Structures are given as structure tokens and as C-alpha cells.
Amino acid sequence: MIDSYRHKGMRRQLIEELQLKGINNQKVLDAFDKVPRHFFLDSSFMNQAYTNIAFQIGAGQTISHPYTVAFQTTLLGLERGHRVLEIGTGSGFQTAILCAIGARVVSIERQKELFIKAKPIITHLGYSPNLFYGDGYKGKVSYAPYDSILVTCGAPFIPQELKDQLKVGGKLVIPIGGDGKQIMTRLIKLGEDEWKTETFGDFSFVPMLKKTAK
Numbered sequence: 001m002i003d004s005y006r007h008k009g010m011r012r013q014l015i016e017e018l019q020l021k022g023i024n025n026q027k028v029l030d031a032f033d034k035v036p037r038h039f040f041l042d043s044s045f046m047n048q049a050y051t052n053i054a055f056q057i058g059a060g061q062t063i064s065h066p067y068t069v070a071f072q073t074t075l076l077g078l079e080r081g082h083r084v085l086e087i088g089t090g091s092g093f094q095t096a097i098l099c100a101i102g103a104r105v106v107s108i109e110r111q112k113e114l115f116i117k118a119k120p121i122i123t124h125l126g127y128s129p130n131l132f133y134g135d136g137y138k139g140k141v142s143y144a145p146y147d148s149i150l151v152t153c154g155a156p157f158i159p160q161e162l163k164d165q166l167k168v169g170g171k172l173v174i175p176i177g178g179d180g181k182q183i184m185t186r187l188i189k190l191g192e193d194e195w196k197t198e199t200f201g202d203f204s205f206v207p208m209l210k211k212t213a214k
């Protein structure tokens with residue numbers, strides 16, 4: 001895959017569009033400058049890779065809108081070296097953005113086809129997150145506790161395991177709701193059993209499903 005000057009120029013335009021929509025976290029904008037989104041899409045979508053739309057990535061799943069990725073990443077308030085758990089690797093684009101910020105990333109995907117597809121693209125970009133095929137409802141206790149946890153599918157409820165695997169002071173960003181519409185929610189763990197909850201409006205994600213698929 002080639003990352004040409006044309007692609008880089010399109011990324012700059014996308015970054016301007018994200019800024020106009022209110023994304024002003026410089027770490028997040030710099031990460032969007034570094035990660036070639038077109039690497040994560042099928043070649044037929046190449047020319048639209050830097051427009052603010054979602055795409056099919058196989059197995060009935062979608063890569064999130066760039067704005068959604070930028071918005072969720074901003075809510076995490078990441079610092080270099082933070083340990084982050086992502087639920088729903090999907091295309092791997094969001095995973096690469098987290099890596100580009102300098103986070104130590106663990107990501108879980110329940111669709112085997114997507115898990116297999118994402119790894120070589122992320123590795124090709126020089127990032128080395130820990131990717132797992134499995135059920136995001138369980139989190140990944142062997143790498144816990146996390147500074148932040150990011151759920152990139154619509155969750156019907158907040159899995160207790162994810163709350164347990166967060167550090168005190170850590171943030172859990174999770175779209176909560178049923179099919180089609182979820183409310184972007186951020187929980188901050190103030191103490192072992194003390195939480196601050198904030199909401200950030202409606203979003204639309206593919207559902208967080210139970211049990212690992214084939």
C-alpha cells in the first residue's frame with residue numbers, strides 16, 4: 001500500500017473538518033495525520049477514505065466515522081504510555097490511532113475474519129498492540145488495570161468486568177443503548193465503587209454482541 005502526497009493532503013482536509021466540528025485535542029489531530037485511513041478500507045472505497053463517513057469492513061461490520069473515532073479518543077484523555085483496552089478492533093483504524101498517540105493498546109474483536117485482517121495492516125504501520133480474538137464483555141484481565149477502556153460497539157449495558165478492570169482515576173467510554181441508537185457515555189472511576197457519569201449525545205454503532213462468533 002502506498003501513502004502518497006495526495007493521501008496526506010486529504011488527511012489534512014479531514015483534520016480541518018474535524019476541527020470545524022469541535023475536535024481540538026492536538027494529540028488526537030496529530031494521530032489522524034499519522035495514520036493512513038485508506039489502508040484499512042477495501043480498495044473500492046480508497047477515494048472516499050478521508051471523507052467523514054462509515055464503511056462496510058466485512059462480516060457485516062463498519063469502520064466508525066472519523067468524527068466518532070476522534071470524539072471517543074478525545075474523551076479518553078490519553079497520555080503517552082497509558083494502558084488502553086479497546087473493545088471491537090474492527091478494521092483496526094481506531095486501534096492504530098490509539099497507538100499513534102503512544103498508548104499501550106490491548107484490543108479485542110469477536111469476528112475472527114476481522115481479527116485476522118486487522119493485524120497485518122497495523123503491524124505494517126509499525127505499531128504493536130496486543131490483539132485478541134474473543135469476547136469483549138469479559139475484558140482482558142491479564143493486562144488490567146487500564147488507564148482507560150474504549151468500547152466501539154453499542155453496548156446494551158455496562159459490563160461489570162470492564163468496570164473492575166479500570167484503574168481508580170481511569171475512564172470508560174462506552175456508547176450505551178439498543179440497536180441503532182446509543183448515548184455516548186463516559187464513566188470516571190473515582191474510587192473502588194464510586195463513579196462519575198457523563199453523557200455526550202446520540203451516536204449509532206453496530207451492536208456489542210454476546211458470545212464469540214466463528
Ligand code: SAH
Pocket residue numbers: 061062063064069087088089090091092093094095108109110111114134135136137152153206207208209210211
Ligand atoms: N474500532 C472499529 C469499529 C468497528 S465496529 C474501527 O475503527 O473499525 C465495532 C466492532 O465491534 C465490530 O468489528 C464488531 O465485530 C465488534 N464487536 C461486537 N461485539 C463485540 C464483543 N462482544 N467483543 C468484541 N468485539 C465486538
